[in-house]
Every structure is written in C-alpha cells, then in structure tokens.
Amino acid sequence: MKTERYEMVVGLEVHVQLKTRTKAFCGCSTDFGAPPNVNTCPVCLALPGALPVLNERAVQLAVRAALGLGCAVNPVSVFARKNYFYPDLPKGYQISQFDQPLATGGAIVVGQTEDGKAVQIGITRLHMEEDAGKSIHDRYPGSTAIDLNRSGVPLIEIVSEPDIQSSAQAGAYLRTLKQILQYLDVSDVSMEEGSLRVDANISVRPPGQTKLGTKTEVKNMNSFSAVERALEAEYARQCALLDSGGKVEQQTLLWDGARESVRPSRTKEGSHDYRYFPEPDLRPLLLDQGWINDARKNLPELPEARRTRLTQELGIAAAEIDQLMATPALVEYFESVARASRDPKAAFNWVMGEVSAALRVSGEEIDRFRVRPADLAQLITLVKDGTISHTAAKRVFALMVETGKPAAQIAADEGLAQVGDDGALAGWVDEVLQEHPDEAKRYLAGEKKLQGVLVGFVMKKSKGRADPRRVNQLLSSRGG
Amino acid sequence: MTPEEFTTAGAAAISAAVRAGKVTPSETVKAAFERARAIGAGKDALNIFLHADEAASIEEAKSMHERVQSAADIGILAGVPVAIKDNIASLGLPTTCGSRILADYVSPFEATAVSRLRAHGALVVAKTNMDEFAMGSSTENSAFGPTRNPHDVRYVAGGSSGGSAAAVAAGITPIALGSETGGSVRQPAAFCGVVGVKPTYGRVSRYGLVAFASSLDQIGVVGRRVDDAAIALEAIAGFDKMDSTSSDADVPIYRLSALGKPAPLAREPDTEAMRIGRSPVPLPPPPDATTLEGVVIGKPREYFPESLDEGIRDLCERALDRFRSMGATIRDVSLPRSPLAVPVYYILAPAEASSNLARFDGVRYGLRVDPARGLKAMYETTRSQGFGREVTRRILLGTYVLSAGYYDAYYKKAQAVRTLIADDFRAVFNSGVHAIFTPTTPTPAFTVGAISDPYEMYLNDIFTVTANLAGVPAISVPIGRLRRLPVGGQIITAHFDEYSMFRVAYALEASLGDEAHQ
Helix, strand or coil, X not given: CHHHHCEEEEEEEEEEECCCXXXXXXCCECCCCCCCCCCCCCCCCCCCCCCCCCCHHHHHHHHHHHHHCCCEECCEECEEEEECCCCCCCCCEEEEECCCCCEEEEEEEEEECCCCCEEEEEEEEEEEEECCCEEECCCCCCCCEEECCCCCCEEEEEEECCCECCHHHHHHHHHHHHHHHHHHCXXXXXXXXXXXXXXXXXXXXXXXXXXXXXXXXXECCCCHHHHHHHHHHHHHHHHHHHHCCCCCCCCEEEEECCCCEEEECCCCHHHCCCCCEEXXXXXXXXXXXXXXXXXXXXCCCCHHHHHHHHHHHHCCCHHHHHHHHCCHHHHHHHHHHHHHHCCHHHHHHHHHHHHHXXXXXXXXXXXXXXXXXXXXXXXXXXXXXXXXXXXXXXXXXXXHHHHCCCHHHHHHHCCCCCECCHHHHHHHHHHHHHHCHHXXXXXXXXXXXXXXXXXXXXXXXXXXXXXXXXXXXXXXXXXX | CCHHHHCCCCHHHHHHHHHCCCCCHHHXXXXXXXHHHHHCCCCCCCCCEEEECHHHHHHHHHHHHHHHHHCCCCCCCCCCEEEEECCECCCCXXXXXXXXXXXXXXXXXXXXXXXXXXXXXCEEEEEECCCHHHCCCXXXXXXXXXXXXXXEEEEECCCCCHHHHHHHHCCCCCEEEEEECCCCCHHHHHHHCCEEEECCCCCECCCCECCCCCCCCEEEEEECCHHHHHHHHHHHECCCCCCCCCCCXXXXXXXXXXXCCCCCEEECCCCCCCCCCCCCCCCCCCCCCCCCCCCEEEEEHHHCCCCCXXXXXXXXXXXXXXXXXXXXXXEEECCCCHHHHHHHHHHHHHHHHHHHHHHCCCCCCCCCCCCCCCHHHHHXXXXXXXXXXXXXXXXXXXXXXXXXXXXXXXXXXXXXXXXXXXXXXXXXXXXXXXXXXXXXXXXXXXXXXXXXXXXXXXXXXXXCHHHHHHCCCEEEEEEXXXXXXXXXXXXXXXXXXXXXXXXXXXXXXXXXXXXHHC
16 A cells, blocks of 8 residues: 555644633633623723733643643743734734743653553643634624634643654544543533644654654544544545655645545635734743642542552453543542442442433433432442342432432332341242242242242232342242 | 912812812812813814813712712812823723724723722813824824924924823813823923823733833823822822732822821732732932932933033033932933833834734724725725824834744844843942933924924934833923923932832922923
C-alpha cells in the first residue's frame, strides 16, 4: 500500500470550557442554552469604558487542569491580546496568553506498547483565554445574527506535542484527556455543548525523517470519531498529493462529516497577523509557589491511580473497573457501596446491573439518584445475611427507587423477609406436591432433576420469601 | 452668593454655603448655566459643551436639595457643579468621545469616578469637548469643532481635555474631570490658566473611561485653584474592584483646610484587594501653605533646554525663586532618558489605541455605514467615515508597530526605554528630592489652525508625557502670563505621593498670589 510510505504526525489543540458559574472577566452567567444575548454586560459586550477583571475560580480550575496533566505551573504568566476583527468578537481582540502561558511541559499516558512500555503524548503548553460569541448565519436570510452569551466564557487551550502517530492514538489521547479533565472536575467536557473542541495539526513524512512536513490544520470536528476520520482523510489526501509529485500547502481545512472529506476554509488563516501584545488592562498573573503546591496536594485522584487502587484494594478486575470509570460519579458511587457492604463483587453487579438500568430509565445523573450508596449497601447486606432472597431483593430495590425508603423497612412492610421456618415451608412443599401430582410422582420415584422445578414452584407460591436452601433440603428428605 | 462670586468661588466655599443652607443646589446649577450662556460656551462661540441638559440638571439639583436637608452624610462636593470630559461614561448625557463614530451614544453605565463625584454631592452639568478619543493637544481634532481659549478666542484651549479646562477657566464650574494619556489635562490647564492634575497611574479607577492607551490613561482633574483639584481627587481616588489596575494605596486628605493638621485618610485601603503600589511617607504637614522648610525641589536640566522660550524660562525662574524664599532647596538634577519620551510615547500609545479602538466596528453600537458589499466593506466604510484623520493615523501607526517583524524593533524596544525613563524618576526621588519642577509646556497657547504638522503638534507633550510613561503624579499650576497668555509650571512627585505634590503646589500658589495670572 502506497500510504505506508509516509508516517502521520499529529498535534492536537484542545479548547476546554472551564466549569465556572461566571465568565472569565465579568460576573455574567455561563449557563448554556439561555435566550440569545441575555448573559451579557458592558464588559462582555465590549461597551466603551468597560474593563476586564479576572475570575479567580477560573484560575483555580486552570491550575488544577495543568497540574493534573503533569504541567509545570508558571509563577508568572501574562495575558495578551490576540487582535482580529470578527462580529462575534466584540472587543476586536481575544484576551489570551501568548509568550508567557499559565503552564508548560506536561504529558499523559495513552496506552502501552507491545513490550509493556507506557506510550506518552507530551503537552507543550496550557494557557487561559476567553471564548468568542456565536455567529448564526442560517437564522435570518441575508443576515448574520450574533449571540454574545458565550463571549468571555473561560477556556483553557491544551496544546499537545506533535507526538501522535495515528488516528487511533489521537482518539486515545482525546479519550484519556477527557477522562482526566472529568476526574479533575474542571469542565463538562461535552463536545455536543461545545465545552470541548478539537483542532488538529497534521503532516506526513517518510519514516525515519526527523524534519516535519508541511502541516495543515483541520477544524470543525464534532466528535472524537470525527477527529479520527478527519485525520485519516487528511492523511490520505496529503499522501496522495506527495505521491503525485505535489506539495502540501499550509492551510486551514474544515471537516465535512456528511461527505467524509476535508475542504479549505474560506478565511485564510495563514494570512492573519494577530499583533499579540501584553494586555494592559490586566496585571501579570502572579501565583505563589506555596499556593501552587497546595493545589497539587489537593488534586482529586486521577483515573489511572484510581484504576490501580481499586483493582488492588477491592480485587475487581481492571476490565470491570474500566466499565465504571467512564463516569467519575459512578465509580465514586460504586466505591462507597463496595466499602459499606464489604462485598465489592455484589456492589459491582448491582451498580452495573440494577442501578445502571434504573438510571437509563429515569435519565438521572448518579449524583441525584435516590438510592444512596449506604442504602444499597444495606440491601446487599440483607441478602448476604439471608434476611431476604435475591429475588426479593430486586423487588425491594425497585421499591427503594420508587419510594426512597430504606431496604429493611420495605422488606418488613412488604413481608418479603425470607421464611426459613420448617413448618411454613413444609406446608408449601405439601401443597406443591399435591398440585403437581405427575412431577411429584416422578420425583419421588427418583427423577432427581425435577427437584429444581419443584423448588421453583415453592418459591413462586411463597412470593419469593421461601429460603431456597431449606426448600431443597426438605425436598431431598422427602425424596429419601 | 452673587452670580459673580459663583464664577470665582472654590468648590470648598460653594459646598460649605450649600451645607449651611445659604445657597441651594439649584442655584449653583443655574449659576453655572447662566455663566455658560453669558460667556458663550455654546457651539457658535467657545464650543466648550458637547452635551448639557439644563432642565435635567436642575431636577437633579432639587433632589440634591432634599438630600442636603435630610441627610447628615452630604459629601465634600455638596451642590458643586462639575463638567465631565466626554470620554468618561456618565448616565443621563451622551458619551461621544468627540467622535462621529459615537455620535448620540449614551452609556448604560457610569464611570466609577463620576459615581464617586455624585456620591460626594457633585452635580454634573455638562459633557465637555475634546480631541477625538483624546488624541490631540488642541481640541481641534474634535469631530464637533475646536474649543476656543476663554482668555482669547483666537487661541486654542489646548487638549485633549480642552473643554474641561475651558469650562473651569471660563468660570462655569470650579471643577471638571479630564483624562490624561500624555499631558491632556496639564497642557490645556496651562493654556487656560487653571490647575490640572494627572494622578499616579492606578490612583483613580479607569472603569468608564473610554480607553485610548490603557497603560497610560488616567482620569485627571481640573480646578480653579489647587484646592479644587485636591478635593476632586480626594473624592474620586482609591481602589475600585472594576479596574484591576487601580491601586488600594491609602488616599490621604489633600484639601487645603487640612494643612497644618496630621492628615487622616480620606479612604481606608480595601483589605480584601490585592495591594498594588504603595504609599510613600509623604512630607509632613506644614503649619501653613507658605513654608517649604526642608523641602528639596529638583530642576531637571533636560526640561530647561537652550531652545526654551525665554519668557517661559523667566516665569519658571520666578517660581523657583519663590520656592527658595519659602525655605526650599533647589537642586539641579537630570532625567537623562526624557528626550526619548515623545518617540516612545508615539509608539506605545498608538499600539494600544489600535487595539482599544477595534471595538468601534459598527456591529453593536455607534455609527454603522453598510454599503451592502459584505462584512469587510461594512467595517472599512464605518471606520473610515467614523474616525477623523488623527485617529486614523494613530490606528495605522499602532497597527504597524505591532505587526509581525516590527514588534521587537518598535513596541518591545519602546517598552524597554519606558522602563528606563521611569528608572530616571525613581533615581531622582530616591536621592532625597521631594518634587521636580518644570515648565508644563514649551510655549503658551497657539492660535487655532496654526499647527498643521502632526509631529510639531506632538512636541507640545514634550514636558508632560514623561509622567505618563513613568506613572508618577504631576500637577500644572499657573505661574504667570506671557504675551497676555497663561503659562503653567509643573510639579512632579514620586508614585502615590500626591500629598507632597499638592503641598508644593499650595505653597507656590500662595506665594505667587495674583502674580500667577500676571
């Protein structure tokens, strides 16, 4: 295959919206989905005379993200103006950081090589900036509408080293990055809502060559898989271009998901001169080293560490942990249930089974789920100590979801406590044998495999309350 | 108070009369408007006001009257009429910056400095004319015509705060707010024979001041006498959470009546705020305004070049003699990098301006001229028609010096020289000098239309622009007349030491007496 004559070189620029209540430089709400231009004020509308004031919370979250990605946080960083004209950029410049960014030099592990070495992707820099508003071109024929609700929302831009060698690796990098940011609780990281956006720089070169080829920038991908497909398409385009004796031109391309191809952007990105200079309305951002150290100490547990710890401490297989890890709150919930019930295996089965199913039905987030970890742990304990049967437990769980009452109370109210009293059990066994004379005759004649069927009949008759272990014993004694 | 008294009385006297019930706020406001009519502040004569609403101002004065009668917390400016430069956002009157691009623009919010004036009882009577976006030294760059000098209408009032200086010089208001980027309060104050102050950078909140060059801009005050400027600065100074570059340094009491007493603070520092800048230990309060015993005044040789107008030199020497006679020591000093200030200024200020003025794009407010040939054509036509020649020149100059390939040669180098200029001031003040004295301008006012070469116009700022680049406070006070036109002398002190600046200015004013205007 001709394309193997080139290797892919990719660097990703990821913009992440920080989870603050208010914007980066004013007190306006960052709520998504408000009516147009409602969340605005003189500052984010760039009215004459308005001035930016830095949101301290945004700095805290940006620093947390930087530390979680292994970056060094710079004690002095400087905001800079990136100047360009566009109707949804009200000041005519974006407040960003340029030659003195917040943080530099991190890395994340995205997998393992065949011989077990960690595959790392370097992070060149992480800086703070503000978002622009939105231009809406298709709402009013012949006009462009501007919504400035997003203007001034705090972002971090995370720039990777050109370490990514395949589209699959790009996907792994993005999924890992997203999971880390989720665990750090700095962003909603939702591509649908635009709180995570990805631009890709891609070039190709013959294997072994150290010099980088001419790169193009690909934008407009709306999912991780779109990023992967766009990289494949652009890789193929660049390879074909070189094979036919052509040259790659530095340009910005837009991914067209419907056509599965890239097309040149209308704006000539390369011709922009952003005329960066230090933002005179903001003082340099000075961070005390002690404060940075405290922030590092207070970092939440990162996904990699949590996976390792849960595997070791709870004896749950890594593959099973990974199923829980997709949602940080879910693994948090699981861990609480596992510790309270002292039965990680049962906790896992409940969380992945009944709990997940209930959440799917209600569409709720786990943090808002009515059955709290302690409640579920109590239910697991009731099963384990034989108070209720597993069958009854499912019914109790459904009622816990419905009513929010504790498991023990529901079991008592509904009379679901397991019946181990031989008198009652013997009565049910007699009734079953009378009602099913054919099966009874064959069983008593020695057809042992019918015992399960008969136990089932007893369980049904007892509405799940009979202790199946005792029922088996009773039947065996009858069968002699 | 008689109408004649209103044209000369200080803010302290007016507010004392208002608080004592001898005069109502409505009367002070009416007196201001009557004076404006009598002297011809309108467009066809001195052209001082861009916007004024007499009926609304009188209504406001009436509610102030109720405040005076009911409340005990009436401020130091109770019932004092004030004029505001038109690049400072105010509620009720437009804020047009002397530009077509903002013609009719009314700000939905008010500058912190204006709110603080109002909180102290002041009554806003007008927005004053100015060079478009504060770019100019004569108010001839106003889109609404030049302001004329009240001393002689053939002459310019100076600029860019020409309207504010003229309003005070014409006896309309005892106080006006102006803004400084390179001398825009001190130079017109000197030309009009009034007092003009450029506070330390960070002393007054810039929130609501329409930005020209953010790292140099500072709201300043014009006063009939030093005390008027001092009271006004006391009212507006101090930390503001809406401006990250404002300082929480202590604000001492500057007014004349506090001289001789250990001055308490006018405003306590905001302890929650980041501490930006520090207050120096100012000169101790003297027993009265006429002694400068133990004070060292520096005379920088770079500000008295051989080419200096002899008349200006003589008036400065007279002022220096007065300092000596009051017990001060005059010391020759040097600010060696000052001659580089004008070129440095005309790189840095346009660079910031090119970015600050990008928001005037015809999209959200102000002028929009859309030839319906797409977005770029809308931008080009709006901005070409909205901005005047000087503003356009500076935007182009600023865009150029920030461009890739030129940034290091111009912007970066100019920033480095700016630091050296500030170091010069620091070195002088660290050597035991309390204040520096210089002429405010190299010449008195020139006639309207006399200067057409932009560079010649820029040289008007030669003695004032260094204080903006260094961030130090400076005041211009009248020191006499030359060819019947007012001349100003400049007193510069260390960062956040406005107290010493006012002390030296009070002494000079008291010593010169009527000679300050002769």
